[in-house]
Amino acid sequence: MENRGFVNILLIIFGFILVGIIVGFFASRHSVSPIVFPNITGKETASPFTTFTTAKCGLVITSPEPNATVTIPIVVTGYVNGCGWNEDDQNAGTVVLLNDQGQVISGTYVLFVGQRPLFSSANFTATIYSSGKKTTNMSLLFKSNDIPSKQQIFQLPLILNK
Numbered sequence: 001m002e003n004r005g006f007v008n009i010l011l012i013i014f015g016f017i018l019v020g021i022i023v024g025f026f027a028s029r030h031s032v033s034p035i036v037f038p039n040i041t042g043k044e045t046a047s048p049f050t051t052f053t054t055a056k057c058g059l060v061i062t063s064p065e066p067n068a069t070v071t072i073p074i075v076v077t078g079y080v081n082g083c084g085w086n087e088d089d090q091n092a093g094t095v096v097l098l099n100d101q102g103q104v105i106s107g108t109y110v111l112f113v114g115q116r117p118l119f120s121s122a123n124f125t126a127t128i129y130s131s132g133k134k135t136t137n138m139s140l141l142f143k144s145n146d147i148p149s150k151q152q153i154f155q156l157p158l159i160l161n162k
Helices: 003-028
Strands: 035-038 049-052 058-063 068-070 074-081 091-098 109-113 122-128 137-143 153-160
Touching: 058 153, 074 091, 074 109, 091 122
Parallel strands: 068 153
Antiparallel strands: 035 049, 058 074, 074 122, 091 109, 091 137, 109 122, 137 153
């Protein structure tokens, strides 16, 4: 009879642990854990952190923005994340600079991806120099490194600050 109180306490503790496991299992299935990235836009109205629950798929250019005023050389940053834009041997594709007549006025630059952690997008940086006829309205032409029939192409308009 003396062990009966000790057994009851153990059963109560075991019951609390079991209930905690069951509640934790069902609660974790419905929660979303967003990934938080710092806000790099520099806009004063934006909060210091922006929450993303899903990453954009494809090619994302973080700098320069469309129709931004730039000077030569142009530093391009961004990432690729599937949808026809994939990293292949630390190469996410290529980029060239075009003038307003559509003429290529730079070399072909590889979007080099450095070492990246597992399960992350492939971040790249490229510095574009120009040797051709510069015009006020220019654009960057990005091409994925897929076979020509499946190749993805993206054009980013820019304004040259002379």
